[in-house]
Amino acid sequence: MRAWDGAVELPLGSPQQRTVLAALLLREGAMVTVDELVAAVWGDEPPRSAVNTVRTYLSRLRTLLRDAATIVSIGGGYALPVDREAIDVTVFFDQVSEARDARRRGDTAEAAESLRAAVVLHRGRPLSGAGGPYADAQRTRLEQQILGARIDLLAAEVELGHADEAIPELMALADEHPLRERVHELLMLALYQAGRQADALAVYQHVRLLLADELGIDPGAALQAAHRRILAADPDLVLPAVLPPTPRTPAPRSGSQRPGGMAVPLRPRRHRRRTGL
Structure with a gap:
């Protein structure tokens, strides 16, 4: 998590204070109780001073964000209302949802565009610099969602006939996630489309042995079906490039131009400040 006021980076404080900010932002303006904030930072074993410490963090964050957003007291808790479109994590999930809608309509090109965005x-x-059980759980959730979006994007690219552009990232993902059959299936299809039938078959043999050694199972039905079609040199697996390859790193949105996670630009009042998850 990082934040800037113009070109000046703001000090977000300790990992615990960053976790309080993350818990408020990810709740998307809904109220978070003090007890929930305490549990987010310390889990089931908070110190005796936990409530007062959380209130100190909230006071510091109010001062830090005073020109961008206001932490408000609601009942027995707090909320940080910001525009939905100003939170990159929320925009991420909205774009993934739009891609799924496009897929259901059969519009692979539009789905790919949304997934790229x-x-x-x-x-x-995600949530770099934040600590505690809440940040750990949310980080795991976001990492899985991001990985799923990357795989869905690569599937769309392969379907659109952009095998050559997809192969390097599919190879990297196959190394990072050796037991994800979907990644290997897409890699096999991309290699076959690129005229590398022998390499595609070698991927299957590698995964088959790996699954047997690690899990004691055979490849799933989808992977086996892809293998059979490649063995048979199925001409339907070779797709024309219906669109020219699209640059894989389009210009980021305003407020998302710095490295280090999922940026969360906050709506400014007097000075532009933004935070990143």
């Missing part, structure tokens, strides 16, 4: 919002590890 989602994936480019991610830079670095």
Whole structure:
């Protein structure tokens, strides 16, 4: 998590204070109780001073964000209302949802465009610098969602006939996630489309042995079906490029131009300040 006032980076404080900010932002303006904030920072074993410490963090964050957003007291908790479109994490999920809608309509090109817009919002590890059980759980959730979006984007690219552009990232993902059959299936299809049938078959043999050694199972039905079609040199697996390759790193949105995670630009009042998850 990082924040800027113009070109000047703001000090977000300790990992615990960053976690309080993340808990408020990810609740999208809804109220977060003091007890929830305490649990987010310390889990089931908070110190005796936890409530007072959380209120100190909130006071510091109010001062830090005074020109961008206001932390408000609601009942027994606090909220940080910001525009939905100003939170990159929220925009990410909106773009993924739009891609799914496009897929259901059969518009692969539009789905790919939405997924590119989602994936480019991610830079670095989500919630970098935040600590505690809440940040750990949210980081894991976001990492899985980001990985899913990357895989869906690569699937769309392969379907659109952009095999050559997809192969390097699919190879990297296959190394990072060796037991994800969907990644290997897409890699096999991309290699076959690129005229590398032998390499595609070698991927299957590698995954088959890996699954047997690690999990004691055979490849799933989708992977086996792809293998059979490649063995048979199925001409339907070779797709024409219906669109020219699209640059894979489009210009980020305003407020998302710095490295280090999912940026969360806050709506300014007098000075532009933005934070990043």
